[in-house]
Amino acid sequence: MTGAPSPEQVRARIDAIRAARGGYVLPHHGAMAAALPDLHAAYEAMYRALTLEQRHLSAHAREVVWLAILSACEEPVGTHHLHRFMETGGTEAEAAAVFRLAAWARGAATYATLAAHWADRLPGLSLQAEYVAGARALLAGTDLDEATARLALIGAQTARDEAWGLAREIEAAYAAGAPEPCIAEAMSLAIWPRGVNPFVRATEVWLGLMRAGRVTPSPAFRAWAEAPGQGAFGG
Numbered sequence: 001m002t003g004a005p006s007p008e009q010v011r012a013r014i015d016a017i018r019a020a021r022g023g024y025v026l027p028h029h030g031a032m033a034a035a036l037p038d039l040h041a042a043y044e045a046m047y048r049a050l051t052l053e054q055r056h057l058s059a060h061a062r063e064v065v066w067l068a069i070l071s072a073c074e075e076p077v078g079t080h081h082l083h084r085f086m087e088t089g090g091t092e093a094e095a096a097a098v099f100r101l102a103a104w105a106r107g108a109a110t111y112a113t114l115a116a117h118w119a120d121r122l123p124g125l126s127l128q129a130e131y132v133a134g135a136r137a138l139l140a141g142t143d144l145d146e147a148t149a150r151l152a153l154i155g156a157q158t159a160r161d162e163a164w165g166l167a168r169e170i171e172a173a174y175a176a177g178a179p180e181p182c183i184a185e186a187m188s189l190a191i192w193p194r195g196v197n198p199f200v201r202a203t204e205v206w207l208g209l210m211r212a213g214r215v216t217p218s219p220a221f222r223a224w225a226e227a228p229g230q231g232a233f234g235g
Helices: 007-020 027-035 037-052 059-072 080-087 092-105 108-117 127-137 146-160 163-175 180-188 196-211 219-226
Strands: none
Touching (some): 007 037, 027 037, 059 092, 059 146, 059 180, 092 146, 108 163, 127 146, 146 180, 146 196, 163 196, 180 196
């Protein structure tokens, strides 16, 4: 068993964390500084990869997705993403549009139930199309483009573990021209506040859509879809 660090070492670690994070720390940083420094090193590396390093999403689009995830999950921790959203060109009007979308995402379960149990009584009404169109209507009068909005909703539905709504958003994202790497990145952001398992299930939904021909993947993503043996152990 490794011995406990000295108070001076803990203070130095917390000071280093504060400096690296722009002047603030959260309580779990102190707990890791006192007992789990190796975990903290891995934690910070993943934090940088998920939230700070430029990958496929633009800096502004990434913060749009973050706002959607945090608000759809009623998550009060993470308000620094609102600061970053504004720093990357966001406005209060655009934030309001993202919040409307996040609230709409929470209604996906209602549409999923209607589609599963009422659709045969409404043969002239596509509940899937109605759900997709509803989100589009919430963008009216804003500068938020549909492709970015769909990426935000993909992040929100991944975080909420809402398979039916996620499937509709993936289909709509393809239709709106959202690049597949951006779809993957939007999904991955949900790992930070909600853990890996919802991300696993979200990619399973995406995989199912590709294999069913509901979306047309690029060659790289088709290679993923065609790879055998993807599923739970023993499944």
